[in-house]
Amino acid sequence: MDPSSTSPCELDREFAPQIAQLLAAPPLQSAQEYYDRLIQSGKHDGIRVNFSSKHGKGVCANKEFAEGDLILKDRILVGAQHSLNKIDCTVCSYCFRFVGSIEFQIGRRLYWQSIGSNSDCTNRRHYHGSDAGSSASSSGATKENSNTLPEEALRSLINGNLSLPFTDHFGLPRVVACRGCEEERYCSQSCADSDWETYHSLLCTGSKTDPSRRSAIHKFVEHANGTNDIFLVAAKAITLTVLRYNKLKRQPQKNTDESNFSLLMEAWKPLSMGFKKRWWDSVALPDDVDFCDEDSFRQQIRDLAYTSLQLLKDAIFESECAPLFSLEVYGHIIGMFELNNLGLVVASPVEDYFIHIDDLPDDEKEEAEKVTRPFLDALGEDYAVPCEGTAFFPLQSCMNHSCCPNAKAYKRDEDTDGDAVIIALKPISKDDEITISYIDEDVPYEERQAQLADYGFICTCPRCQEEKPN
Numbered sequence: 001m002d003p004s005s006t007s008p009c010e011l012d013r014e015f016a017p018q019i020a021q022l023l024a025a026p027p028l029q030s031a032q033e034y035y036d037r038l039i040q041s042g043k044h045d046g047i048r049v050n051f052s053s054k055h056g057k058g059v060c061a062n063k064e065f066a067e068g069d070l071i072l073k074d075r076i077l078v079g080a081q082h083s084l085n086k087i088d089c090t091v092c093s094y095c096f097r098f099v100g101s102i103e104f105q106i107g108r109r110l111y112w113q114s115i116g117s118n119s120d121c122t123n124r125r126h127y128h129g130s131d132a133g134s135s136a137s138s139s140g141a142t143k144e145n146s147n148t149l150p151e152e153a154l155r156s157l158i159n160g161n162l163s164l165p166f167t168d169h170f171g172l173p174r175v176v177a178c179r180g181c182e183e184e185r186y187c188s189q190s191c192a193d194s195d196w197e198t199y200h201s202l203l204c205t206g207s208k209t210d211p212s213r214r215s216a217i218h219k220f221v222e223h224a225n226g227t228n229d230i231f232l233v234a235a236k237a238i239t240l241t242v243l244r245y246n247k248l249k250r251q252p253q254k255n256t257d258e259s260n261f262s263l264l265m266e267a268w269k270p271l272s273m274g275f276k277k278r279w280w281d282s283v284a285l286p287d288d289v290d291f292c293d294e295d296s297f298r299q300q301i302r303d304l305a306y307t308s309l310q311l312l313k314d315a316i317f318e319s320e321c322a323p324l325f326s327l328e329v330y331g332h333i334i335g336m337f338e339l340n341n342l343g344l345v346v347a348s349p350v351e352d353y354f355i356h357i358d359d360l361p362d363d364e365k366e367e368a369e370k371v372t373r374p375f376l377d378a379l380g381e382d383y384a385v386p387c388e389g390t391a392f393f394p395l396q397s398c399m400n401h402s403c404c405p406n407a408k409a410y411k412r413d414e415d416t417d418g419d420a421v422i423i424a425l426k427p428i429s430k431d432d433e434i435t436i437s438y439i440d441e442d443v444p445y446e447e448r449q450a451q452l453a454d455y456g457f458i459c460t461c462p463r464c465q466e467e468k469p470n
């Protein structure tokens with residue numbers, strides 16, 4: 001059945017032909033050119049993207065790799081830190097590097113923790129409707145912790161008036177503020193400018209934004225924070241496309257020669273490449289939902305996405321990009337993050353800091369701990385929560401799955417930003433396909449296939465063929 005006929009969204013019907021074009025697989029030649037250019041500009045000369053009738057896109061080795069070699073460091077196309085994780089870690093909103101100082105990180109987290117223990121945080125941890133597919137991580141900071149420190153000490157840490165021993169070994173970039181709002185922080189002016197131009201100028205709630213739009217953005221963000229923060233990253237995918245469209249439109253030759261819709265298609269190109277399915281169709285049925293309630297569960301998720309989309313439209317709708325604001329496109333964008341999300345993870349430097357203190361010679365350690373111990377105790381067990389979020393990586397997302405993969409995502413000590421890092425797990429010959437595992441592959445055949453069913457395929461990798469019961 002035509003999904004637009006049952007959709008609550010008017011735009012699904014009004015722009016059905018344009019939506020079909022936006023969601024169609026890009027022509028092979030155009031896709032090949034896109035990936036060749038991406039690989040060339042990122043100097044990822046060790047890989048190429050291939051197309052096969054069996055598994056669609058896949059990544060192949062263009063040279064030999066030894067075990068442990070770096071295969072790829074893939075730049076995020078669109079990503080966002082989980083809402084609750086923002087309480088634990090202050091990172092650059094563009095590249096996701098930790099910012100400020102060790103003192104700033106510890107002070108801010110403990111400050112939020114003290115506010116959390118004084119107010120009812122449980123509401124913020126409750127995910128309404130469905131948290132299906134939500135990768136909103138729990139926050140260490142919202143856990144009850146009786147070890148609170150005087151607010152004055154925390155303020156001094158945040159303001160830089162109180163220094164902890166040995167933190168000069170763990171320098172972090174100074175915080176650069178957003179030119180508009182107080183929500184976003186950056187590790188450099190260049191990240192601040194890039195974020196503004198690429199995504200944030202349409203979502204900024206600073207005083208320069210028109211008050212009615214500002215209030216609409218707040219409502220959209222509040223709804224996402226209260227339901228599923230995947231909507232925040234989906235909104236960034238839309239702003240990326242709208243801002244690319246506006247930029248293309250400003251180029252004089254584009255403005256006269258091409259129709260608005262072909263400009264929109266061009267602006268959408270990086271996202272058109274991502275593997276997509278409608279979110280509410282593809283999301284795994286949570287364990288606590290009975291099979292006979294599946295239809296109503298999927299309906300609820302669609303309604304949730306529709307509510308979010310209405311709020312987003314109130315905030316940033318652009319009529320020339322109207323098909324982008326259809327429920328069909330919104331559902332596919334969210335589905336793309338769900339299906340391709342390797343997970344945005346950046347290790348906390350606070351962990352390295354406390355390990356350093358712990359490894360000091362006994363006398364130095366004793367002296368340092370007189371200062372650091374109260375802070376470590378107050379932070380509690382999760383003293384060094386990593387930065388976590390949702391992201392789409394354009395090249396990593398072309399990698400197919402294997403239960404005996406030859407590569408894996410792995411952050412080395414030097415990988416301090418949000419980029420995806422892919423490392424060879426074994427020697428890889430030129431022209432071999434590079435595969436990663438989408439699941440925990442250390443489980444029996446049936447369990448692996450059940451997990452992979454959520455991705456919509458049956459694995460026929462050499463290991464599955466061998467272990468498949470007759």
Ligand SMILES: C[S@@+](CC[C@H](N)C(=O)[O-])C[C@H]1O[C@@H](n2cnc3c(N)ncnc32)[C@H](O)[C@@H]1O
Pocket residue numbers: 055056057058274275339340397398399400401402455456457458459460461
């Ligand atoms: C992240 S994408 C990988 C790139 C994908 N082949 C494409 O064309 O965009 C994940 C999707 O690729 C397909 N896929 C990945 N690994 C596969 C495998 N081992 N066997 C069959 N299909 C696979 C599935 O459709 C899966 O949902």
